[in-house]
Amino acid sequence: xxTIHQWPATLVQPVGSPLSxxxxxxxTSNPNLYWYRQAAGRGLQLLFYSVxxxxxxxxxxxxxSASRPQDRQFILSSKKxxxxxxxxxLCAWSVGGGAxxxxxxxxxxxxxxTVV
Amino acid sequence: xxxxEQSPQFLSIQEGENLTVYCNSSSVFSSLQWYRQEPGxxxxxxxxxxxxxxxxxxxxxxxxFGDARKDSSLHITAAQPGDTGLYLCAxxxxxYALNFGKGTSLLVTP
Numbered sequence: 001x002x003t004i005h006q007w008p009a010t011l012v013q014p015v016g017s018p019l020s021x022x023x024x025x026x027x028t029s030n031p032n033l034y035w036y037r038q039a040a041g042r043g044l045q046l047l048f049y050s051v052x053x054x055x056x057x058x059x060x061x062x063x064x065s066a067s068r069p070q071d072r073q074f075i076l077s078s079k080k081x082x083x084x085x086x087x088x089x090l091c092a093w094s095v096g097g098g099a100x101x102x103x104x105x106x107x108x109x110x111x112x113x114t115v116v
Numbered sequence: 117x118x119x120x121e122q123s124p125q126f127l128s129i130q131e132g133e134n135l136t137v138y139c140n141s142s143s144v145f146s147s148l149q150w151y152r153q154e155p156g157x158x159x160x161x162x163x164x165x166x167x168x169x170x171x172x173x174x175x176x177x178x179x180x181f182g183d184a185r186k187d188s189s190l191h192i193t194a195a196q197p198g199d200t201g202l203y204l205c206a207x208x209x210x211x212y213a214l215n216f217g218k219g220t221s222l223l224v225t226p
Contacts (some may be wrong), residue, residue, distance in 0.1 A: 034213055043122075043204065043218035044159070059213070090158050102166065104149055105214060107158025 006091045006108030019078040021111050023091030026072065028040055030112075031093040033074040034105065035066055038088040050074060051096065086115045087097035119143075120205055120217035128223045132194050137220040139205035140187040146208060148188045150179055153202040153219075195224045 012106045024061060025031050032051050036044040046059045048066035056066050063082050067075045074091060092105040121140045129135055134218050139148065147166045150160035155184035165188060172179045176199075178191040192199055202221050206214040 012215070032213075036216075042202075044216040046213050049213045057213075079150070092158070102147055102164055104151075104161035104164060105159075107160070110156070110158050 002093075002102045002106065004091065004093055004106055004108045006111060008111060009109065010112045011114070013081050015083055017116055018079045019076070019081050019085070019113070020078065021076040021089055021091075021113075023074045023108055024072055025077075025093045028072070028093070028095070030071060030096045032062045032096050033068060034092040034094070035074065035076050036092065038090060038110075044090065048076070083115050086113055088112050120207060120215060122203075122205060122217035122220050124220060125218070126221045126223075128225070129195055131226050132223075133196060133223055134191070134193050135195060135222070136147055136189055136191045137203055137222070138187065138189050139217055141207070143207075144185050146185070148181060148185075149206045149214070150188070150190055151204045151206060151216075153204060154200075159202075180187065192222075194221075197224045197226055200224050 003026045034049045035045055035047040040046050048056055048058055050056050050068045053068055053071055063085060064078050089111045091108040094105045095103050121139050123196045125163045127135060147164055152162055154158040163174055163179045165179055168183045168185045170197045176193045180189050188205055200223050202219045204216050204219045206216045208214055
């Protein structure tokens with residue numbers, strides 16, 4: 001069966017420090033991968049998505065970047081965190097191909113990031 | 117980006133009551149999905165609706181896709197405390213990724 005792992009669960013970082021959040025998927029090949037951010041228990045804002053190794057699409061200009069060094073690994077990074085980067089970060093995967101939206105997304109358990 | 121408006125934003129009801137939450141857009145979607153999210157967890161898919169006018173039932177939850185495929189509703193019969201959570205609708209935008217509404221936060225008290 002497919003599983004998605006996201007870590008760490010919580011993180012407190014000072015302003016100006018770097019960030020690296022990692023997400024890995026098991027049990028599937030060539031998944032579509034996504035990073036979302038959620039503020040204060042509200043809707044999800046799409047940050048990045050990837051349909052293949054080394055391919056990253058950015059939805060929102062910001063202080064963050066993403067990379068996909070391996071087929072089932074997705075990394076969210078920042079060189080210098082801002083207070084506004086605080087939030088709940090969620091990684092998700094879906095089946096690759098045109099019908100992925102019908103099968104839905106499977107989300108990780110999220111990382112609560114607090115920038116102080 | 118196609119916007120999805122959800123209403124109400126917050127809903128607090130007592131166990132046993134019925135409720136309906138809505139997801140509306142000015143755009144047509146090929147499909148819409150509903151997710152439920154509990155605090156500190158990622159959203160979990162409840163259902164996907166594809167055909168205009170489609171109705172799907174999941175135990176006490178009834179999902180409907182509007183005839184014009186611009187809106188959807190979720191009706192819960194005899195709500196239970198276990199139904200508490202954030203209900204999110206989502207549709208595919210012009211790209212590859214789902215666009216989510218801001219959600220309806222539901223609290224069901226015993």
